[in-house]
Amino acid sequence: MTRAIVIGSGMAGLTAAAHLAMDGCQVKVFEQAGHIGGVTATFERDGFRWDIGPMILEGFGPGEPVDRILKRMGLGGRLTLSRHERGLHFPDYAVTRPEEYGGPDWRVKRLKELFPHEAANIDRFYVFLRRSFDLITLDRYAAVADSAGAIPLKLGMLPLFLGVKKYVHWNARQLMDHFFTDEKLKIFFLVILVDMTLLTDEYPALGVPFSNQETYFDRRVPPHRPYGIGPKGITLHAVEGGCGEIVKLMEEAVVSRGGSFHVNSTVERILVEGDRAVGVRLAGGEEHRADLAFASGDARHCFFNMIGRERLPREFAEKIDDIPLMESVFMVHLGVDMDVTPWQDTPVHYHYNIYDIDAEVSRMRSGLYHKGKSGFLIYIPSLHSPQMAPPGKHAVTVYTVAPNRIEGGWDSRKGEMIDTIVDEAEVKIPGLRKHTVTRWAITPKDFGILTHMREHHSFGGFRPVINKTGAPHRTPYRGLWFIGCQSESGPGVWTQIISARSVFKKARRDL
Ligand SMILES: Cc1cc2nc3c(=O)[nH]c(=O)nc-3n(C[C@H](O)[C@H](O)[C@H](O)COP(=O)(O)OP(=O)(O)OC[C@H]3O[C@@H](n4cnc5c(N)ncnc54)[C@H](O)[C@@H]3O)c2cc1C
Numbered sequence: 001m002t003r004a005i006v007i008g009s010g011m012a013g014l015t016a017a018a019h020l021a022m023d024g025c026q027v028k029v030f031e032q033a034g035h036i037g038g039v040t041a042t043f044e045r046d047g048f049r050w051d052i053g054p055m056i057l058e059g060f061g062p063g064e065p066v067d068r069i070l071k072r073m074g075l076g077g078r079l080t081l082s083r084h085e086r087g088l089h090f091p092d093y094a095v096t097r098p099e100e101y102g103g104p105d106w107r108v109k110r111l112k113e114l115f116p117h118e119a120a121n122i123d124r125f126y127v128f129l130r131r132s133f134d135l136i137t138l139d140r141y142a143a144v145a146d147s148a149g150a151i152p153l154k155l156g157m158l159p160l161f162l163g164v165k166k167y168v169h170w171n172a173r174q175l176m177d178h179f180f181t182d183e184k185l186k187i188f189f190l191v192i193l194v195d196m197t198l199l200t201d202e203y204p205a206l207g208v209p210f211s212n213q214e215t216y217f218d219r220r221v222p223p224h225r226p227y228g229i230g231p232k233g234i235t236l237h238a239v240e241g242g243c244g245e246i247v248k249l250m251e252e253a254v255v256s257r258g259g260s261f262h263v264n265s266t267v268e269r270i271l272v273e274g275d276r277a278v279g280v281r282l283a284g285g286e287e288h289r290a291d292l293a294f295a296s297g298d299a300r301h302c303f304f305n306m307i308g309r310e311r312l313p314r315e316f317a318e319k320i321d322d323i324p325l326m327e328s329v330f331m332v333h334l335g336v337d338m339d340v341t342p343w344q345d346t347p348v349h350y351h352y353n354i355y356d357i358d359a360e361v362s363r364m365r366s367g368l369y370h371k372g373k374s375g376f377l378i379y380i381p382s383l384h385s386p387q388m389a390p391p392g393k394h395a396v397t398v399y400t401v402a403p404n405r406i407e408g409g410w411d412s413r414k415g416e417m418i419d420t421i422v423d424e425a426e427v428k429i430p431g432l433r434k435h436t437v438t439r440w441a442i443t444p445k446d447f448g449i450l451t452h453m454r455e456h457h458s459f460g461g462f463r464p465v466i467n468k469t470g471a472p473h474r475t476p477y478r479g480l481w482f483i484g485c486q487s488e489s490g491p492g493v494w495t496q497i498i499s500a501r502s503v504f505k506k507a508r509r510d511l
Pocket of ligand 1: 007008009010011012013030031032033037038039040052053054055056057058265266267268296297298329450451452459460461483484485486490491492493494496
């Protein structure tokens with residue numbers, strides 16, 4: 001029987017562990033934290049429940065790529081999902097789901113009302129966007145199809161790709177300058193870069209459509225099918241009861257097949273002999289041998305501390321040095337005894353108080369935290385899952401991207417930061433402070449401890465900069481694979497599920 005070890009029980013580690021267990025391997029998952037799931041975790045306090053990491057999931061809808069994987073794992077239909085959507089607010093306008101549905105193109109109409117001088121450019125841009133959405137759809141389904149199933153999808157991608165090929169080497173700033181003149185409209189399509197701490201000329205032009213899909217902004221927008229017959233476009237979903245429900249499913253898939261989880265178990269060393277990985281040593285000194293190992297988490301720590309820079313080929317070590325990482329987040333969870341719906345009646349709203357993305361990103365990267373003044377996100381999970389708060393109350397999460405280190409340190413400034421960010425959120429939901437019955441906060445330092453990214457916690461993982469990538473899945477050691485959000489797969493829950501599964505398949509072939 002193949003012995004497999006998985007380091008880290010986030011969504012990447014869990015997916016790998018479940019596939020290994022289903023394949024008949026003897027699996028041990030080592031997790032340094034006291035719970036499994038990594039940042040995919042739902043916590044409870046005083047009758048309220050909040051997600052501490054992912055909240056909005058792509059590709060989980062019926063028939064979509066993750067749903068297909070879960071079905072193949074025998075876990076299909078086990079999550080209760082509801083369609084999700086984002087509201088966007090800027091200093092002087094908002095684009096939020098209208099009460100009365102205005103058809104799939106309502107955002108186009110709204111943008112033309114707001115920017116009438118750009119009407120023709122908006123039409124031109126949407127030709128590019130729609131082609132790109134279809135391309136993304138086919139690409140995502142091809143990633144989970146078997147080789148025969150992938151052929152028609154890839155053939156379908158070809159004409160779509162030829163239509164956007166000229167933008168392949170462009171950056172996001174060039175793309176926006178090509179289509180629009182109004183700076184505010186350019187920012188509308190790029191604003192997510194602030195959260196990824198990416199400069200506008202660092203992000204690939206063809207990345208822009210990913211965060212601007214029409215289905216993401218109104219749950220009533222039907223997913224489009226490429227050529228009218230292709231698989232349906234990707235949508236956003238929330239999991240009833242919180243994302244921790246996904247962790248429970250994956251855990252069951254591992255444990256029911258004899259796999260085991262070991263929490264509070266830090267892997268300190270990956271044991272290598274010759275060109276093979278042969279096991280791990282835990283912080284207490286205990287050694288576990290294995291034929292296969294999957295590592296996730298902090299790429300630099302994994303390769304430089306758990307193996308050793310001197311044991312790595314120079315080129316590989318340089319690749320690891322070169323991985324750009326996102327910043328962390330500062331998150332405040334509130335339990336409130338008020339009705340929030342007069343101010344926010346859908347679960348997620350992004351509030352951006354800036355129009356200069358590059359200036360904000362540069363400040364953040366140099367450790368200057370805006371404390372919510374440049375923007376924040378308000379997430380109210382009890383709006384899609386009433387059981388996440390006691391009757392008549394709401395669970396509210398307010399958070400922003402935040403630098404790992406700030407002057408004075410996070411521990412000593414935590415209280416001040418909570419007050420400032422709640423004051424900012426209070427402007428959007430009056431009464432929030434007065435009606436708070438419980439609250440707790442997670443600083444970047446706390447996130448670093450929780451995920452074993454003590455040097456630099458990165459909330460999404462590797463920052464998608466043009467011509468850069470995360471750590472390769474295939475490592476210089478046979479039998480050792482690197483997965484997770486700092487790997488070449490990049491950030492996001494669905495990305496971890498899709499890519500950990502395909503790395504597992506490669507690893508089995510290689511064994
Ligand atoms: C606040 C926040 C909001 C987000 N929002 C979304 C969202 O809405 N939608 C979305 O798709 N994605 C979102 N993301 C990103 C997404 O959650 C991550 O990309 C993904 O969950 C990462 O999974 P992972 O397995 O790579 O890492 P993690 O979840 O960080 O898991 C890695 C695990 O490995 C463990 N570990 C590391 N080193 C060791 C070691 N040496 N020994 C033992 N254990 C170890 C860590 O303790 C951790 O539990 C969000 C992330 C955050 C933090």
